[in-house]
Amino acid sequence: MRLTVVNLTDDALVLSYADNCELTVLPSRRSAATVPKTCEVALHLGVDIAEKYIEWVTCHFRISGTKGASWKPLSVPEDSLWRLYLRKVGPEHRELVILPRRNLASFLSPIPDSVPISRLFLPGTHDTMAFYGWPFSQCQSISTPLSVQFTSGIRFLDIRLTDVQGRLIAYHGAYPQKTAFQDILISVHDFLTSAQGSRETIVMSIKQEAPSLVFSQLVHDEIYAGAGGRDMWFFESRIPTLGEVRGKVVLFSRFGNGDGWENGLNGMGIHPTYWPDSEKRGFKWTCNDTVVRTNDWYHIPSFLSIPEKVSLATGVLEPRSSDKTVPALPITYFSASSFPLAAPQTVSQGFGWPRWGLGVEGVNKRAGKWALKRLSDSVDDLDGLRIRGWAFLDYYEEPTNALVPLFVEFNFRGRKTGEEGWM
Incomplete structure (x- = not known):
């Protein structure tokens, strides 16, 4: 052989x-x-x-x-x-x-302070707190709480909350996920003040899951009253450098119009101006001077759409020639589902015995195949392979905690002194 x-x-x-x-x-x-x-x-x-x-x-x-x-x-x-x-x-x-073998709990530590976080590859979890409601509401294994996700290399959180009698609780749609926002803040603070996490950063997407007239104000007030308080957060409406946000959380606000926040929308962190529902071909929006390419096609017809889903999700991450002149941030979701033929676990992990031709290979395994190929190709790319972006996963630890290390490695390939903030 x-x-x-x-x-x-x-x-x-x-x-x-x-x-x-x-x-x-x-x-x-x-x-x-x-x-x-x-x-x-x-x-x-x-x-x-x-x-x-x-x-x-x-x-x-x-x-x-x-x-x-x-x-x-x-x-x-x-x-x-x-x-x-x-x-x-x-x-x-x-x-x-x-x-x-990089230390996944502190992989950002050796990266120069001058690198914009848009020029990093940050692995993330889709519906980060969705540990309950199998088969269609659960998106993460109960064996991977926040503390485990952080030490496994997860740096982008997808937190979805509902106002329950004036208190924010994690939900996935209408299904309760049992964790209070205050407990989430404690876990984040514990990591960012630990020896391993003090030079890391967390980007937290917060999304409103149910109607509430006071949701935006509740998020503001609970952040200020929670572990770490205001000082733990970066609220400016721009892409910061890594050095500006070590030990901090970068707010990614998918809610509100600025009411109740200091500086209005300019004080709500990264705030998407446009987010169509399950747009198959993806969409673009801007954050200050950065173009954000996004693909969040999640409502796939069935498991038969898994190959197309992966092709579109990885395609957003592929570099463009324009990236060298216009700051860009690719954001992609590898998560998808639909009733009844595409539960989140089915889509992410596949089913049956695909290696023997009896079953379907899941999104995560296909994403790993793409990542390995791109990393392998990087040794022949004299200009350096630049795969950058933020990626959300369901059941991120499958297969066998092998996918996140591949994504992390993109941060260390294709780097050139004087480019992307690399010293």
Whole structure:
């Protein structure tokens, strides 16, 4: 079997396999070899690194094809320096993509303060607090509360609230999600004041789920009275740099007209001026001088529309030539559902045994295939691959917590000194 190894780390790596064979792969390069279909493989730092008296680091894994799947994460020790993905290129061709194991709880920490947050790739959760109401109201696993989402790399929250007797409670449509807005604020504050989260930022989209004449005022008052208070938030109506909002929440207000807020709409953070319902081809709006490309086509006819859904959702994230002259922010939703043939879990995770041709591959697996391909291609792109944007996911931890690390890695590819705020 032909094995192409794509090294997306900053170190030279050596792959050892059958009968003492070795393959050296330089940083940000690819190399290929012929290997047995099933073999024990060891990956370790290159000799030039080891000679500098750095401890010899090795991880072992097996290459046994992908059994019909388009890609899969490989099992490596938790203390490994790398994350490994095996991608199917052809019937007898596999690609091993090696990523550095970044700390997902603090992945923004090493990025320069001067980078606008529109030039980051921020993974997010659609209907972040929708842990109840399976099959059609639940969008996230109950095993992934906010604290887990933050340490897993989630940085964009989709908070949907309803006024219940003067108190804001998380809802998904008409279905209660049991969590008070005040408790959400406590979780956010706990993370942003922790050792891991103090240099991170959270973008919080807040949406009104039921009619209320005082909803906007309630959001304002609960933020000011909640954990962290006013000082924890960025309310200006522009795209800030990362340095301006470390340890803070950037408000993304999908409600209100400015009444009751200091500076009106100019004091409600990023405020979409246009948001049509389930617009299939996407739409644009502006935030100050930034063009925001958005795709939120969620009401798909059935699970048969999953391939088209993924194509449109990833298409928004693809760079445009105009992005170099006009500031742009792509926002995309990988979430979708419709009754009765497309519940959120069905759409995101698929069903059956698609690797054997018996079932449907879900959105998350297809998004991972796209991300792996784009990351792999970046080693051949001399101008640097620039995938930027904010992306919402249902059941983000599926498959096997493998998708968010791929999205996070986009932040470190295609960077050039003097561009996008990169020093």
